[in-house]
Amino acid sequence: MEAIYLTGFMGAGKTTVGQQLAQNMKLPVIDTDQEIVKKLNKSIKEIFEENGEAFFRDQETKILKELPTKDVIITTGGGIVIKDENRAWMKEHGNIVMLHADIDTIYERVSSDKTRPLASKKSKQELNDLYQSRVNFYDDCTILIETDQKNIEDIVNEISIRLN
Numbered sequence: 001m002e003a004i005y006l007t008g009f010m011g012a013g014k015t016t017v018g019q020q021l022a023q024n025m026k027l028p029v030i031d032t033d034q035e036i037v038k039k040l041n042k043s044i045k046e047i048f049e050e051n052g053e054a055f056f057r058d059q060e061t062k063i064l065k066e067l068p069t070k071d072v073i074i075t076t077g078g079g080i081v082i083k084d085e086n087r088a089w090m091k092e093h094g095n096i097v098m099l100h101a102d103i104d105t106i107y108e109r110v111s112s113d114k115t116r117p118l119a120s121k122k123s124k125q126e127l128n129d130l131y132q133s134r135v136n137f138y139d140d141c142t143i144l145i146e147t148d149q150k151n152i153e154d155i156v157n158e159i160s161i162r163l164n
């Protein structure tokens, strides 16, 4: 089976959904951010502060291309979609599943999270502006899943059905 790439804005639930989906489908799950952290032995926050966003984006692309492309669920960082190269890779090697959540939900989940350099200290308007600047990239996916008012099981079931 081709890879399943879970995408979506910060706080959309990619990690939680990815883990449950992996359990249901009996597939391994790999997270691009976690792989970068392991490789560089630094937190995402430290990488942004010490090396800058451009460096992080290069690492993200490298990791994406090093990961397996068969029988695997890959959860991605919310910004992976901004590079055409990354979207092209994910489309070529699998299905891009995009999780969508309302900006109110996102704001509640991420605004006080100090580990997310692009979310902490941002107002709801600023977060929404960042989301809007990426919306066309998120929409460039295979399967779009609305997550608001749904529990994890519903979301995971919907993904499984849509993948068939």
Ligand code: S3P
Binding pocket: 008, 009, 010, 011, 014, 033, 044, 076, 077, 078, 079, 080, 115, 116, 117, 118
């Ligand atoms: C980012 C999202 C983060 C992480 C980094 C940049 C983004 O991942 O990759 O902080 O640009 O949206 P999550 O979507 O898991 O928070």
